[in-house]
Amino acid sequence: MITKILNRNALFLMAFLSGCFLRSQIRPTTIYGDYNGYWISQNNTASFVTTQDTNNLIGFNVGGVNYSTGVNNAALTANGIGFTNENYKAFPTSFNTVSTSTNFLIGIPRYVNGVLQNQTNRPSLSCDASLGYYLRDGINGLDLSTAVFNIPTQNLTFFVNVLADINPTCIDDNTPDIIVTQVGAPSTNFDVFKFTDINGNTVGVQKDVNFSTVAPSGTALWSFYFAGTCPHNYNTGAGFSGTTRDVRVLTFKLSDFGITLSNYTSAQKFVQVLSGDSDVAFSAYSTNSMSMYCLENAVTAGTALDTKAGISSIARAGANADNWPMVRKGGFLALESNKKPFVITRSTTANLANITNPVEGMMVYDTTENCLKIYVNSATGWKCFNKKTCP
Template sequence: MIFYKKAFVLIAFFTGYFFDSQVRPDVIYGDYNTFWTSQNNSGSYVTAQDTNNLLGFSVGGVNYSSGVNPTLFGSRVGTYVNENYRAFPTSFSVGSTSTNYLIGIPRYVNGVLQDQTNRPSLSCDTSLGYYLRDGLNGLDLSTAVFNIPRQDLSFYVNVLADINPNCITDNIPDIIVTQVGAPSTTFDVFKFTDINGNTVGVQKDVNFSSVTPSGTALWSFYFAGNCPHNYNSGSGFSGTTRDVRVLTFKLSDFGITLANYQSAVKFVQVLSGDSDVAFSAYSTNSLSLYCLENAVTSGTVQDTKIGITSQGRAAAADNWPMVRKGGFLALESNRKAFVPTRVSTAGLANITNPVEGMMVYDTTENCLKVYVNSSVGWKCFNRKTCP
């Protein structure tokens, strides 16, 4: 039996614990070895050794699907609430060449041991923020950045304050946070702020060393602050386990109310300096985000290889579209408009097999619409990116 309710924000920290109003899930579930449960029947932690995306969790006896694979999740746990969580998009500065500042990946990928010889591409052109939003829905518990230098991770909520007011007072988690390494006693801070950086509601201070782990994972480590990201073969690092801690929050935990929610334009995570983050996530039913990751300004500049132009200059002499850098497709005209498929709101129902990312122009609402997922459906694509 499936219940469709509002989605919530999850900030996953690999730790289990009732910490004031934030809640440690009773159980977390992943797709390692098809279906992973964080503890076995005896209460012992089960170690994930390969790729492991968060499938869902249980809070207060209620099962919540993360949206990664609700069919599989439901077949294993029975009744559940069908939510849809996404990792917050983020980027952060490197700021350290410390030997414990590390990229963590699963010890095995598709059964292959990860070391200096066998490893995925860890390009120096890839922002470290990528490892906090990779995997299915960005909810990969098996990749993380460890000991991130103290700084703020800011996640913009929609400029029109698109917090869903219907989700403020319900009992469904809105945010998930994670801590997947050995936590220090220094607090991580979570809060919503207004356009001027002032706290809206109240901030939550979390000491992850006081949070009971939810499970364990086996890691391979690579140096994050150096290029190339070489394998860390030192004692106590690669080939060792770390505890997984997860906490969930409701919007009301942060003092968000019907009176102040429209002032909350950013969700901020203040890192302790010893934070080991797999992801921080939000319910797409509870929050709408519009901010994209900062542009990459270093590394190799990539040409745009495909283009359509009415300017008559698609040739080697004009180096077009290669002159337009960093794109997948360039469209260029000074007299002819680009016209996407035009459909009324009612006509969207005739698209029987929509896929995520599909775009049409809605002639009823007069906006470009993008298909999000089966729970959210089509949404107007009319929000600006980061200021």
């Protein structure tokens, strides 16, 4: 009798833990893309419509609710899809892994704007540039049709020295906060996702994901190029270019990671620990849930272009006068004075509402909040520009 009770309790505990695991990471029942204007995933693999060209994620369904990604809401509306308006962006990341493995690959769609991708039409990415480009290209960085395959085991930190400002009102809501992808043939090895503090210590709990247990949502046709060689030569091997791979997508909420009102201010980085078999198109975050900003050093490599135009209160200009403003490299316009400051439009917070038809990037100085403000979009409005942003 004791044995039966213990077994029954153990079975209950296993079922409880399994239920928690399943609820903590959710596979969207449907994903929507912009391949050929509009693409919808299928749960039946026999019904998959294989994408062969660029395919940005424009929406997904979780818990019976459609969420837009902000990429192309018009396409969802035109096809009769009602949705909750959200906005997602790929985490900014940069990595260059030295590996000569023939399985370490850049994947791009078989066709780009209808043009077959092969050795002649190959990626133009410089070998000096970061392969992270392929984890954040496309609209909002949400291109499901470009990826890096079989990335060697490492911690992929989004972004090195990036701090995540988490919106506490989003912690306990039901809206997905993070989207992750696996677009190749998954192994049984686990990818690990977690938030860490500034010293790399886990905040809350980490999530271990075995993508081989996640049902695919679609298939894509690929062209492959060797990521570890320069230039990135076309892979003509059997089973690679011109073949399909399954597309898998998962979503998480902040609360799935054990993020709470008492610890969210300690969550400074989002980290994906790659299994060594990871095939990543992107990992993305909701801009309503968190904001990202960089504390990176400036890029100083390469040749900067001359600044062609300038306004100066100092008696100099032109090639025969200190070569100004050409000597100020990399600018569109140079302003110079040793006694006159630059003053932009000033406004109270209340008067900002009087600016009709503001455009993204417009700037004013808010005299109420004492900060330089930039107009972001109709959803966010005006926001203080007091933190560096990522490229």
